Amino acid sequence: MEENATSLEHHFLIAMPQLRDPNFNGTVTYLWRHDDNGALGVVINRCSRLPISDLMSELKITVSDDMVARLSEKKVMAGGPVERSKGFIVHPTTDEWEYTMRVNDDVSLSMSKDILQAIARGEGPDRYLIALGCAGWESGQLEQEISDNAWLTVPADPEILFSEDFDNMAKAAAGILGVSLSQLSSLTGHS
Numbered sequence: 001m002e003e004n005a006t007s008l009e010h011h012f013l014i015a016m017p018q019l020r021d022p023n024f025n026g027t028v029t030y031l032w033r034h035d036d037n038g039a040l041g042v043v044i045n046r047c048s049r050l051p052i053s054d055l056m057s058e059l060k061i062t063v064s065d066d067m068v069a070r071l072s073e074k075k076v077m078a079g080g081p082v083e084r085s086k087g088f089i090v091h092p093t094t095d096e097w098e099y100t101m102r103v104n105d106d107v108s109l110s111m112s113k114d115i116l117q118a119i120a121r122g123e124g125p126d127r128y129l130i131a132l133g134c135a136g137w138e139s140g141q142l143e144q145e146i147s148d149n150a151w152l153t154v155p156a157d158p159e160i161l162f163s164e165d166f167d168n169m170a171k172a173a174a175g176i177l178g179v180s181l182s183q184l185s186s187l188t189g190h191s
Contacts, residue, residue: 008034008142010104012160012173013041014152017184023081028169029135030090030161032103039137042079042088044129044161045169050076052130055087056120059113063120071120074164079131088134089115091125092158106158127162152179 098112
C-alpha cells in the first residue's frame with residue numbers, strides 16, 4: 001500500500017447512530033487495509049454463536065485438552081458481510097504464520113490454518129480475534145460514507161482491539177477522541 005496522509009489503515013470505524021445497515025449498526029470495525037483501491041476490515045464487537053472450539057472441529061483441527069474449555073467459551077466474531085466463509089485472525093505482530101500480513105508494529109492479520117493449529121495447541125498468540133467474514137469498500141466508497149457521517153474514525157488501540165469487552169468497545173474507542181456516544185446526534189451537516 002502506498003502510504004498517504006489520509007489512510008485509515010489501523011483505525012477503528014465506529015458506526016454512527018444513523019447507520020441503520022444491519023451489518024454495521026452498533027459496530028466497531030478494525031481497518032487493516034485502506035488505499036486507493038478501497039478498504040478492508042473486520043467487525044470486532046459482534047460475536048457469532050459459534051464457539052472457536054466448534055470452528056476447530058469443523059476444520060478438523062485437534063484442540064489440546066488444556067485449551068478445550070477456553071476455546072469453548074470464546075466465540076468466533078461475525079466479521080462482516082463479505083466472504084463470510086473465510087477466516088481472518090487478527091493478532092499482535094509477534095510470530096509469522098504461513099499467510100500473515102503485517103498491518104503495523106503492533107497488529108498483524110493471518111488467514112492460514114497453521115495459526116489456528118497453534119492456537120488449538122496453546123502455542124499461538126496470547127491475544128487474538130478470529131472472525132468469519134470481513135467488511136469491504138470499493139475505491140471512494142468508505143470516504144463517501146465518512147463524508148455522509150456514517151462513521152466516526154479513530155486510530156486503533158490494540159488494548160481495545162484485543163479486549164473481550166464487546167459491549168463496551170464502541171464506548172472505549174470513542175473515548176480515545178474524548179467523545180461520548182450517547183451525545184452523538186443522528187443529524188448531519190456540513191459547512
